[in-house]
Amino acid sequence: MRPRWGVSNNKKRKCVPAGAYQIIKYLRIKNMKIKRNDKVKILAGKDKGKIGKVLQVFPDGNKASVEGINLLIKHLRPQKQGEKGQRIEFPAPMNISNLMIICPKCNKETRVEYTIVKNEDDTSADSVRVKNKKFRKCKKCQEVID
Numbered sequence: 001m002r003p004r005w006g007v008s009n010n011k012k013r014k015c016v017p018a019g020a021y022q023i024i025k026y027l028r029i030k031n032m033k034i035k036r037n038d039k040v041k042i043l044a045g046k047d048k049g050k051i052g053k054v055l056q057v058f059p060d061g062n063k064a065s066v067e068g069i070n071l072l073i074k075h076l077r078p079q080k081q082g083e084k085g086q087r088i089e090f091p092a093p094m095n096i097s098n099l100m101i102i103c104p105k106c107n108k109e110t111r112v113e114y115t116i117v118k119n120e121d122d123t124s125a126d127s128v129r130v131k132n133k134k135f136r137k138c139k140k141c142q143e144v145i146d
């Protein structure tokens, strides 16, 4: 496919094909502050103050769905005659800025920062990027979360 060239007025972006940014976005693994199975506290919305476990993270929309939080009901029409319609309750994804992680080590609600752990002993990995791993760290007790 021939690249479409951007028509943006932004001078920095002018020399990059319009589709390239989208490709870069998908190739790069986004560093999310919240991951699956994290315990989080809800800061806003109808379930404000509650605590739940993260079921799924959506890096594209910066969202995450939490078990039992922000429940919506989806009504399904009956597919066949004689069948009953269904109501499915599911946790709707909420913005990550409305969630705060609870540190598994000190049990406090904190923000996370990143540390890079160098693994010099690992000879199987040849690139620096594989050797150095990025971990999340609790800002309150400075313990590495994972």
Ligand SMILES: [Zn+2]
Residues within 6 Å of the ligand: 103, 104, 105, 106, 107, 108, 110, 138, 139, 140, 141, 142, 143
């Ligand atoms: Zn902590």
